[in-house]
Amino acid sequence: MSRVRPLLSHPALALGLATLALHLWVNGGYGYFRDELYYIVCGRDLAWGYVDQPPLTPLLAWASDAAFPFLRGFRLVPTLAAAATVALATEAARLMGGGLYARCLAGLAVLAGGALQLFGVLLITDTLQPLAWLAIAMCIIKAEQSPRWLLAAGAIAGLAFLAKYTVVFYLASVALGLLATPQRRLLARWQPWAAILIALAIAAPNLVWQAENGWPFLAHGAELAAHKNIPLSPVAFIGQEMLTFGPASAPIWVAGLVAFAFWPRFAHLRWVAISWASLIAATIAAHGKPYYPAGAYPLLMAGGAVALEAWLPRFGQAALAAFVLAGAALTAPLVMPVLPIETFIAYQRWLGLQPSTGERIKLGVLPQYFADMFGWPELAGAVGAAYQALPPQDRERAVFFGRNYGEAAAVDVFGEPFRLPPAISAHESYFLWGPRGHDGSVMLILGGTRDGLLKRFRSVEPVGRLDNPLGMPEESANTLWLCRDSLEPLEQAWPSLRHFD
Numbered sequence: 418m419s420r421v422r423p424l425l426s427h428p429a430l431a432l433g434l435a436t437l438a439l440h441l442w443v444n445g446g447y448g449y450f451r452d453e454l455y456y457i458v459c460g461r462d463l464a465w466g467y468v469d470q471p472p473l474t475p476l477l478a479w480a481s482d483a484a485f486p487f488l489r490g491f492r493l494v495p496t497l498a499a500a501a502t503v504a505l506a507t508e509a510a511r512l513m514g515g516g517l518y519a520r521c522l523a524g525l526a527v528l529a530g531g532a533l534q535l536f537g538v539l540l541i542t543d544t545l546q547p548l549a550w551l552a553i554a555m556c557i558i559k560a561e562q563s564p565r566w567l568l569a570a571g572a573i574a575g576l577a578f579l580a581k582y583t584v585v586f587y588l589a590s591v592a593l594g595l596l597a598t599p600q601r602r603l604l605a606r607w608q609p610w611a612a613i614l615i616a617l618a619i620a621a622p623n624l625v626w627q628a629e630n631g632w633p634f635l636a637h638g639a640e641l642a643a644h645k646n647i648p649l650s651p652v653a654f655i656g657q658e659m660l661t662f663g664p665a666s667a668p669i670w671v672a673g674l675v676a677f678a679f680w681p682r683f684a685h686l687r688w689v690a691i692s693w694a695s696l697i698a699a700t701i702a703a704h705g706k707p708y709y710p711a712g713a714y715p716l717l718m719a720g721g722a723v724a725l726e727a728w729l730p731r732f733g734q735a736a737l738a739a740f741v742l743a744g745a746a747l748t749a750p751l752v753m754p755v756l757p758i759e760t761f762i763a764y765q766r767w768l769g770l771q772p773s774t775g776e777r778i779k780l781g782v783l784p785q786y787f788a789d790m791f792g793w794p795e796l797a798g799a800v801g802a803a804y805q806a807l808p809p810q811d812r813e814r815a816v817f818f819g820r821n822y823g824e825a826a827a828v829d830v831f832g833e834p835f836r837l838p839p840a841i842s843a844h845e846s847y848f849l850w851g852p853r854g855h856d857g858s859v860m861l862i863l864g865g866t867r868d869g870l871l872k873r874f875r876s877v878e879p880v881g882r883l884d885n886p887l888g889m890p891e892e893s894a895n896t897l898w899l900c901r902d903s904l905e906p907l908e909q910a911w912p913s914l915r916h917f918d
Contacts, residue, residue, distance in 0.1 A: 428517065432524035433504030439528075440496040440537050445489035446754025449830070450539050451789035451823035453491070457482045458826045459846055466626035467846040468633040469917075473579040474542045481540060482830075495544045499537025502548045502715055503527045509555055509719035514682070515726055518734055522669065523722035525738065527715050529745030531663030532708040535752040535786060542581040543711060549577035550587055550712030551719075554689070557591065561600070561685065564608040571612025575619025582634065583709055588616075590696040590713075594688030630849070637845070640917040648704045654697070657707040662714050665744025668737065670714050672728075673721030680724055689716060754787070758887060761787070779890045792885035792892055793827035796863065799897055800828050801835025803861055803880040807899075815859040816840065822847055823892070824863060843914035852911055857903025864895040873910075875902040 459467050460479020466472055481491045503524045510523035527533055527547075536543050556570035577584040595601050603609060617624075627634055649657060659667045676683050678690035696710050725737060750756045750764055762782055765772075772784040781788055800817050807815055817832075817840045819825030825842035832840070841852050862870065863883060870877040881897030903910070 428520045428524055429504040429507040429511075432507060432521070432528065433500045436503045436528055436537070437496060437500040440492075440499050441489065443753045443755050444492040444496055444538055445487070447758065447787065447790040449488060449491070449790065449793060450541070450786065451793070451826070452541050453478060453539060454793060454826035454830045455822045455845075456540065458822075458829045461829075462850065464626065465622040466630070466634075468849060469637045469845045470542050470634075471579045471582065471623045473576070474540070474544070474581075478540055492538065492540055495537050495540050498544050498548050499534070502533065502537075502551060505548065505551050505555070506715045506719045509551060509716060510722050512555060512558060513686070513720060513723045515719070515723035518738075519719075519722040519726035522725065522734075522738060522741070523715075523719040525741050525745070526666040526669040526718040526722060529663050529665040529741055529748070530714060530718070531666065531748065531752055532661050532711050533714065534663075534749065536711065538753055539786070543708065545580045546577065546583065546712040547715050549573055549580070549584065551715040553577070553587075554591070554716045557595075557603070558686070560603055560608070564603065564606050567603070567606075567608040567612045568615060571615035572619065574612070575616040578616065578620040579623060584712075586696060586699055587692075587710075587712060590692040590699070591688065593695050594690075594692035597691050598687045600685065600688050633849075637917050649701065649707075651697075651701055654701050654707060658697075658710075661707040662711070663744065663748055665741045665748060666714075666718060669721040669725065669741070670717035671721065672724050673717035673719070676720050676724035677717070682727070683720065683724075686720070689720065693717065751784075752786075754790075758783075758787075758791075781886070781888065781890050781893070783887055785889065788887060788889045789823065792883070792888040793823070794831045795885065796824060796827045796883055796892070797831035797835070797837075799881045799883050800861055800863070801832050801837055803897055803899065804835060804837055806880070807859070811859050814855070815861065816853070816855040817861045817863075818842065819844070819847070820862075820864055843911065844916055848911075848915045852907045855907055857905075857907035857910070858901065860900045860903070862898045862900055864891070865898065867898070870898055870900055873904055874900040875904065876900070 456475045456478035459470075459475035460477075460482070463476065463479070464472060467475065477494050481494055485491050485493065506527040507520040507524040510519045515523065533547055536547060552573050553570045556566040556573065559566040560570070574584060574588055595604060662670065674690055674693060677686050677693075693710075693713055696713055700709050726734065729737065750761055751770070756764060772780040772782070772788075783791075804812060804815060804817070816838055817825070817828045819828065819840050819842035821844045822842055825840035825844070825847050828837060828840040839853055841847065841850070841855060857874075860874075861880070867877050867879075878899050879896050880899045883893070883895050883897060885893040
């Protein structure tokens with residue numbers, strides 16, 4: 418106990434290490450997520466930008482895959498990011514005047530934060546956003562004492578932009594919050610303008626790439642908003658926020674929102690509440706998903722922990738901490754691969770939950786973020802077997818055409834033992850890479866119907882079958898077709914095949 422007490426007196430270290438241990442344990446579960454495979458392939462073709470994301474996540478995915486050819490090692494980046502976010506949340510509570518209880522409660526709230534837990538599992542574009550947004554906010558708070566902290570905020574914002582473009586909305590909401598409060602005086606100095614220049618300098622290569630390629634991300638975003646994401650009313654959206662970031666953490670961040678808006682002790686932090694409100698309004702207006710503003714919640718949780726430490730009596734503090742711990746244990750299996758998949762399905766049914774998503778897509782027995790971890794090696798194996806069965810002269814011309822980047826990336830990542838050529842697809846960044854010299858004379862295509870494919874090819878024959886009951890419905894019960902002699906040269910048909918859905 419003599420060694421434990423000093424550790425507990427430093428909650429940032431204690432909770433950070435606990436988070437690190439938790440994610441090191443669970444992050445080898447299930448399998449590679451669809452997007453993780455896509456980012457590995459994007460990273461192999463390094464560029465300053467891609468159709469649907471900036472370059473940092475593909476770079477990290479490529480480096481992680483090269484360094485650690487196993488899942489737990491590949492997910493070391495999200496593991497470290499989750500631990501750092503929890504630790505930084507405890508420091509944010511301390512920065513705002515919180516004592517030991519507030520600091521511990523802040524870390525526990527982030528650790529139990531639903532989507533925040535999931536971002537610590539998957540190496541995706543959202544992985545670094547909570548850590549980056551929280552760091553930006555803390556730099557702004559510290560800038561009241563030393564404006565030079567704004568320069569650090571600019572550098573972090575530039576790096577966050579290279580991970581995901583949504584940081585722009587957060588920065589705009591922060592600027593609106595500052596302008597609407599007496600803290601606008603920070604903007605009268607030279608440091609915020611220098612910070613903007615620093616951020617733009619870091620982001621510039623990606624902006625140039627987007628401009629040179631016709632701003633494909635804007636077309637991608639418009640397609641998602643118009644046809645893929647389900648629009649929600651303000652009331653429904655706030656309800657989804659409660660669920661997305663965990664019922665156990667909801668009382669903490671709601672208290673934080675109230676405190677930032679009305680508590681006299683946080684009068685100098687009113688901009689945080691205004692920033693959150695404007696960010697939520699913009700997300701609703703853009704038909705964004707409930708997890709898009711995830712990076713704003715660790716600060717709310719830290720502020721709520723400080724407020725609740727002041728507002729609650731001792732027995733109330735103990736009861737709340739117990740509630741957060743119990744809630745975290747109850748909901749962790751819903752966002753982290755801690756249970757065998759059959760046990761998870763039974764647990765989900767026991768809770769009376771049905772998989773749901775913010776998109777107009779059909780789901781199976783698993784939520785999408787779990788379903789998209791299954792079936793990819795099997796897909797590559799089926800394609801590889803069909804490819805190896807072809808005559809040598811056909812193998813020289815054959816290629817797998819993926820209906821989406823998940824299928825194409827699975828073949829590229831898991832198809833190496835079969836010596837498959839790089840897959841092609843007209844989906845997202847795969848479209849920019851083109852048909853890779855293939856003419857459409859011999860193509861393997863998963864899914865669709867023979868009659869439908871005969872509208873594009875002279876010959877279509879089944880060569881395999883893929884059943885993936887745990888995956889997304891669109892990736893299960895599909896026939897693998899061998900298609901010969903495209904009716905239109907593939908290079909000529911390529912522009913009409915592009916899609917973002």
